[in-house]
Amino acid sequence: MSxxxxxxxxxxxxxxxxxxxLQWVTFQLAEETYGINVMQVxxxxxxxxxxxxxxxxxxxxxxxxxxxxxxTVIDTRTRFGLPTTEVTDNTRVVIIEAEQxxxxxxxxxxxxxxxxxxxxxxxxxxxxxxxxxRFIQGVSNREGELLILVDLNKLLTxxxxxxxxxx
Amino acid sequence: xxxxxxxxxxxxxxxxxxxxxxxxxxxxxxxxxxxxxxDLLNAIFRGFHTVKGGAGxxxxxxxxxxxxxxxxxxxxxxxxxxxxxxxxxxxxxxxLDTINAQFAAVQAREEPEPASPExxxxxxxxxxxxxxxxxxxxxxxxxPEQAPEPEASAPTHISxxxxxxxxxxxxxxxxxxxxQGARKPAAPAPEPTAPAGPAAASSSDEMTDxxxxxxxxxxxxGGKPATPAPAAEQAPASEPEQKSASSASGDISDxxxxxxxxxxxxxxxxxxxxxxxxxxAKPEPAKAKPEPAKPAAAQPxxxKPEPAKAxxxxxAKKEAPKPAAPAAETTVRVDTRRLDExxxxxxxLVLVRNRLLLLNSNSEDEDLxxxxxxxxxxTGDLQGAVMQTRMQxxxxxxxxxxxxxRDLARSLKKEINLELSGEDTDLDKNLxxxxxxxxxxxxxxxxxxxxxxxxxxxxxxxxxxxxxxLSASQEGDHILLAIEDDGAGMDAEKxxxxxxxxxxxxxxxxxxxxxxxxxxxxxxxxFSTKEQISDVSGRGVGMDVVKTKINQLNGSVRIDSExxxxxxxxxxxxxxxxxxxxxxxxxxxxxxALPLATVNEIINMDIKLTNTVDGxxxxxxxxxxxxxxxxxxxxxxxxxxxxxxxxxxVVVVTLGTQQxxxxxxxxxxxxxxxxxxxxxxxxxTPGMAGATITSDGGIALILDVPSLLKKYAKRYxxx
Numbered sequence: 048m049s050x051x052x053x054x055x056x057x058x059x060x061x062x063x064x065x066x067x068x069l070q071w072v073t074f075q076l077a078e079e080t081y082g083i084n085v086m087q088v089x090x091x092x093x094x095x096x097x098x099x100x101x102x103x104x105x106x107x108x109x110x111x112x113x114x115x116x117x118x119t120v121i122d123t124r125t126r127f128g129l130p131t132t133e134v135t136d137n138t139r140v141v142i143i144e145a146e147q148x149x150x151x152x153x154x155x156x157x158x159x160x161x162x163x164x165x166x167x168x169x170x171x172x173x174x175x176x177x178x179x180x181r182f183i184q185g186v187s188n189r190e191g192e193l194l195i196l197v198d199l200n201k202l203l204t205x206x207x208x209x210x211x212x213x214x
Numbered sequence: 215x216x217x218x219x220x221x222x223x224x225x226x227x228x229x230x231x232x233x234x235x236x237x238x239x240x241x242x243x244x245x246x247x248x249x250x251x252x253d254l255l256n257a258i259f260r261g262f263h264t265v266k267g268g269a270g271x272x273x274x275x276x277x278x279x280x281x282x283x284x285x286x287x288x289x290x291x292x293x294x295x296x297x298x299x300x301x302x303x304x305x306x307x308x309x310l311d312t313i314n315a316q317f318a319a320v321q322a323r324e325e326p327e328p329a330s331p332e333x334x335x336x337x338x339x340x341x342x343x344x345x346x347x348x349x350x351x352x353x354x355x356x357x358p359e360q361a362p363e364p365e366a367s368a369p370t371h372i373s374x375x376x377x378x379x380x381x382x383x384x385x386x387x388x389x390x391x392x393x394q395g396a397r398k399p400a401a402p403a404p405e406p407t408a409p410a411g412p413a414a415a416s417s418s419d420e421m422t423d424x425x426x427x428x429x430x431x432x433x434x435x436g437g438k439p440a441t442p443a444p445a446a447e448q449a450p451a452s453e454p455e456q457k458s459a460s461s462a463s464g465d466i467s468d469x470x471x472x473x474x475x476x477x478x479x480x481x482x483x484x485x486x487x488x489x490x491x492x493x494x495a496k497p498e499p500a501k502a503k504p505e506p507a508k509p510a511a512a513q514p515x516x517x518k519p520e521p522a523k524a525x526x527x528x529x530a531k532k533e534a535p536k537p538a539a540p541a542a543e544t545t546v547r548v549d550t551r552r553l554d555e556x557x558x559x560x561x562x563l564v565l566v567r568n569r570l571l572l573l574n575s576n577s578e579d580e581d582l583x584x585x586x587x588x589x590x591x592x593t594g595d596l597q598g599a600v601m602q603t604r605m606q607x608x609x610x611x612x613x614x615x616x617x618x619x620r621d622l623a624r625s626l627k628k629e630i631n632l633e634l635s636g637e638d639t640d641l642d643k644n645l646x647x648x649x650x651x652x653x654x655x656x657x658x659x660x661x662x663x664x665x666x667x668x669x670x671x672x673x674x675x676x677x678x679x680x681x682x683x684l685s686a687s688q689e690g691d692h693i694l695l696a697i698e699d700d701g702a703g704m705d706a707e708k709x710x711x712x713x714x715x716x717x718x719x720x721x722x723x724x725x726x727x728x729x730x731x732x733x734x735x736x737x738x739x740x741f742s743t744k745e746q747i748s749d750v751s752g753r754g755v756g757m758d759v760v761k762t763k764i765n766q767l768n769g770s771v772r773i774d775s776e777x778x779x780x781x782x783x784x785x786x787x788x789x790x791x792x793x794x795x796x797x798x799x800x801x802x803x804x805x806x807a808l809p810l811a812t813v814n815e816i817i818n819m820d821i822k823l824t825n826t827v828d829g830x831x832x833x834x835x836x837x838x839x840x841x842x843x844x845x846x847x848x849x850x851x852x853x854x855x856x857x858x859x860x861x862x863x864v865v866v867v868t869l870g871t872q873q874x875x876x877x878x879x880x881x882x883x884x885x886x887x888x889x890x891x892x893x894x895x896x897x898x899t900p901g902m903a904g905a906t907i908t909s910d911g912g913i914a915l916i917l918d919v920p921s922l923l924k925k926y927a928k929r930y931x932x933x
Binding site for chain 2: 096098099100101102103107110111112115116117118119121146148149150
C-alpha cells in the first residue's frame with residue numbers, strides 16, 4: 048500500500064495547481080461510502096480488543112494499545128447517529144490525526160483511495176442523518192455513486208470539547 | 215524588548231542567578247538568627263556580588279544597581295561597620311524582593327524595572343558605617359577577632375603605597391571605587407593585575423570588575439560559588455601562603471583570592487566538606503592555563519591568571535595530603551525534559567521486562583530464565599539510577615519557608631521559631647515542585663491559625679515564642695512530611711458544629727464521628743472556621759485544594775491535634791510519580807489497576823458477613839462496618855448475566871480516614887505500571903486516572919479512587 052501511496056502522491060503533485068487533486072480514503076458505514084483526506088490517515092488496523100472506558104461518552108468505544116501508546120477509539124456509527132452493528136471480518140479501525148490528536152475511528156470496512164479534483168467536489172446536499180450532516184465537508188458523484196467527504200476536524204468540534212470537559 | 219545578548223549566556227545566568235537568589239533568601243533569614251556568623255555574611259555578600267557580576271555582563275543595569283546596593287551593605291557589615299538590625303533586614307529583604315522581581319522580568323525577556331530610588335537611597339545610607347562604630351575603629355578592632363579576614367591584615371597593604379597602610383579597608387575600597395569608577399568595593403581585578411606589569415594594569419583599568427568577572431565566569435562554564443560557605447574555610451589555609459608568597463600574591467586580599475578561586479573552579483568543588491576545602495587550590499595551574507589560549511579571553515583576561523598561578527603553586531606546595539579526586543568538572547547540567555524522556559523510556563523498559571517475566575514463567579528454558587533474571591536485576595538498577603538523577607533535596611521547597619514564616623510572623627505580630635529537619639531528604643523533582651504550593655499553604659495555616667499570639671501563649675503558660683516544625687524523612691517507598699506547631703490545636707467539637715451549620719454534615723453523623731475524622735473536615739470544600747478569617751488564610755479555599763493536590767500525587771494527609779497543645783499534619787507521598795505500584799484486578803472481562811498506596815487489605819467476599827445498613831451494603835471488617843461497592847455494577851457497561859453478589863474478593867481501600875470495600879471478580883496481582891494519560895477526549899472521565907499497558911500486552915485502566923467514589927457513590931460521599 049505504501050508504494051501505491053507514493054505513486055499516487057506523485058500524480059497529485061503534477062496536477063494543475065488551480066484544480067488540485069486530493070486523495071481520499073473511502074470507507075463504508077451503513078451502506079454509504081465516506082471519504083477522509085488521506086493526509087489525516089495514519090494507518091488502518093484490524094479490529095482488535097478495545098478496552099471500554101466506564102463513564103466515557105457513549106460514542107467512545109474505549110482505548111486500544113497502539114504499540115505502547117494509548118489511543119481512544121470512537122464509534123463512528125454512534126457519532127453519525129446510525130444504529131450499531133456486529134463486528135465483522137471487514138471491520139477496521141482507522142487511525143487518524145484530527146485537532147492535533149490521534150484517535151481511532153471504527154468503520155464497517157475500508158475500501159480504497161480515490162483522487163478527486165477540487166472541481167469534482169460539490170457542497171453537501173441534505174444527505175444522511177442530521178447528526179452526520181454536521182461533519183460533512185462535501186459530496187462527490189463518482190461513477191453514479193455518492194461519496195460523502197467527512198471533515199474530521201469537525202467530527203469533534205469545539206462544542207464537543209466543551210461538552211466533554213464539563214462531564 | 216529582546217536582548218541582543220547571546221541566549222546561551224543569558225540561560226546560564228538565569229539558571230545560576232536563580233539558584234543563588236533562592237539560596238540568598240534562605241541565608242538572609244538564617245543570618246537574622248545568627249547575626250555574627252561571618253561565613254554567612256561573606257556568603258551573602260558573594261551571592262549578591264555574583265548576581266551583580268552576571269547582570270553587569272548582560273548590561274542589566276537595574277539589576278546591577280540593586281545588587282550593588284545590597285552588596286555594599288553587606289560589605290560594610292562584614293567589615294564590622296554596621297550591626298544587623300530588623301530594620302536593616304527589612305530593607306535587605308525588600309531589595310531581595312526587588313531583585314527577584316527584576317530577575318523574573320529578565321526571565322520573561324523583558325527589561326527589568328529599576329529599583330525605587332527610596333530603596334537605593336536606603337541601601338546607600340545603610341552601606342555607610344554606623345555612627346556608633348567609626349570605620350577606622352571597626353577595621354582595627356575587627357582585625358584580631360576576625361582572624362580569617364585578610365582585609366585588615368597587614369600583608370594586604372604592604373605592596374601598596376605607604377599611604378594605604380594608614381587608611382581603613384573601607385576607605386581603601388571606596389578609594390578604589392572612585393579610582394576605577396567601578397561600582398564594587400571588593401575589586402579583584404585591578405589589584406591582582408598590578409604585579410603583572412604596568413601594561414596589564416592599564417588594560418584592565420578600562421574594564422569594570424563586573425565585566426571582567428563575567429568574562430571569567432564565561433570562560434569557566436559558569437562555575438561559581440553556589441555554596442560559598444566552605445570557601446571561607448579555605449581562607450585561613452591560604453592566608454599564610456599569601457603572606458609568604460612573592461609580593462605578587464601579597465596584593466590579593468583573601469576575599470579576592472577566594473573569588474578568583476571560585477571563579478576558576480566549578481561549584482562542584484566547593485560542595486566538598488570544609489575539611490577538603492583547600493583541595494581546589496591544587497588543580498589551579500591546570501585550570502588556569504587554558505585560559506589565555508581562548509580567543510575570547512582577550513588581553514585583560516590573560517593578565518588575570520598570572521597572579522593566580524603564582525599563588526596557587528605556593529598553596530599547593532604547602533598542602534600535604536593530595537586528594538585523589540580528579541580536578542575535572544564533575545557535574546553536568548541536563549535539561550529536565552531529557553531526563554523525563556529517559557524516565558519514560560525506562561518506564562517502557564520496565565513494562566517489557568514485566569512482559570518477559572510473565573512469558574518466562576510459562577517457559578521451561580533455563581538459559582532464557584537466567585538471561586531474563588539478569589535483565590530483571592539490571593532494569594531494576596537502571597530504574598533506580600535514573601530515578602536518582604531526578605531526585606532533588608526537599609530543601610528546595612523548605613528553603614523558602616524561613617522567609618515565609620518570618621514575614622508572616624512579623625505581619626501578624628507573632629513570635630515564631632521555625633525548625634527544619636530532614637532537608638536533605640531526596641524526592642522526585644516533579645514531586646518537589648508539586649508539593650511546594652500545598653506546603654506553603656499548610657505552613658501559613660500553622661502560623662496563622664495554629665500558633666497563638668504571644669500574650670495568649672503566655673496566659674496559657676506557654677513560652678511566648680511559638681514553634682513550627684517542618685520535617686521530612688523517607689519511610690520505605692514513600693516520603694513523610696510533617697508540619698507541626700505547638701499552638702492552640704483544633705477543637706473537634708467546634709469543627710463539627712461548624713460543619714453542621716454549613717450543611718456539610720448532619721448532627722447524627724457528627725455524633726458518630728471520631729476526632730480524627732472531624733479534623734479532616736477542614737479539607738471539605740468551602741469549609742472555613744470563619745471566625746479566624748484574615749488576609750493570610752481562612753477563606754475556605756485552599757485546604758480542599760491542598761487535599762486534592764496531594765491525592766493527585768497518590769499521597770495522603772493525616773491530621774493529629776490536641777486542643778491547647780498543637781497540631782501535627784502528616785503528608786505521605788510516594789517517592790516518584792513516574793512509576794506507580796498497583797494492584798491489578800479483574801472486573802467482568804476487563805482489567806483495572808488500583809493504586810497500591812490506597813489498598814489496605816484484601817479479604818474474601820463472604821455474603822454472610824454483610825448487612826444492609828440504611829440502604830447501603832456494608833461488611834464488618836475488624837469490628838468496623840465498611841461500605842461495600844460492587845465495581846462490576848459501576849464499571850461494566852452491559853449488565854453481566856453471570857454476576858453473582860456472593861462471589862469475588864473485597865479490596866479494602868483507605869480514603870483519608872474512611873475505609874471502603876470494593877468487590878472485584880478476580881485478583882491478578884501486584885504490578886508496577888507506567889501511567890499513560892488518557893486522550894484529550896477522555897481526560898477528566900470520572901474515576902479514571904489513566905491507562906497502562908499490562909505485562910501481557912493488554913490495556914488496563916488505572917482507577918482514581920476518590921473521583922470514582924464521587925461519581926458513583928454520590929449518596930455515600932455526601933455525608
